Amino acid sequence: MAGRRLDAEEHALWRKVTATVRPLHMEPAAGADRTDSSLPPPSPAQAKARAVPETARQRALAVPDRSAAKPAPPPVDTLDGGWDRRLRRGIVGPDRTIDLHGHTLASAHAALEAALASAIAADARLLLVVTGRAPRAGAPGRGLIRAAIGDWLGASGWASRIAAVRNAHPRHGGAGALYVILRRRR
Structure with a gap:
């Protein structure tokens, strides 16, 4: 892609930026030539990194093996199998519904908090939250509410009253x- 030429001020700024950047790969690519005089000479640390054999460098950058570590405990879910079966079959109907279509992130968050407070005050058991489908591949800006809703519910002041969150039945x-799914008052 052909771009415009940099003026003297931009060129000086670009040289300052490139002087502070450390390359990802220490070795030049095959066929690359470092004869460009505008590049600063390598620092002593860069020269030392080049002198380290490839295998030692790979060992230093290797990710530690975590297969022996304990897996994280599953999230605490307080639903029994009967609840899950009824939800999957669509037998249980929601006590309250909130539709977040057309909201901005801020207004959707506020509406969700208000709906949770209302449902808990009414001692509702099942709140249906309509968020819209998850984003399609290559569709920017879609599904932001759906992506944020788990964080909102977890950080909510009502999080202790939420027993579980499940995908809705097609109906x-x-x-x-x-x-x-909300916990009952005790």
Whole structure:
């Protein structure tokens, strides 16, 4: 891609930037030529890194093996198998519904908090949250509410009253909606 030429001020700024950048790969690519005089000479640390054999460098950058480490415990889910079966079959209907289509992230977050407060005050058991489908590949800006809803529910002041979150049955919105199952008051 042909670009415009840099003026003297931009060229000086570019030289300052390139002087502070450390290359990802210490060895020049095959066929590359370092005869460009505008590049600063390698620093002593760069020269030392070039002198280290490739295998030692690979060992230093290798990711530690975590296969022996304990797996993280599964998230605490307080639903029994009967609840999950009824949700999968669509037998249970929502007590309350909130539709977040057309909201901005801020207004959707506020509406979700208000719906949770209302559902908990009414001692509702199942809240249906319609978020819209997850984003399609290559579709920028879609699915932001759906992506953020898990964080919102986890950070909510009502998080201790949420028993579980499940995908909705197709008759209640399918992939575009979620069930938020609330704990009863004790």
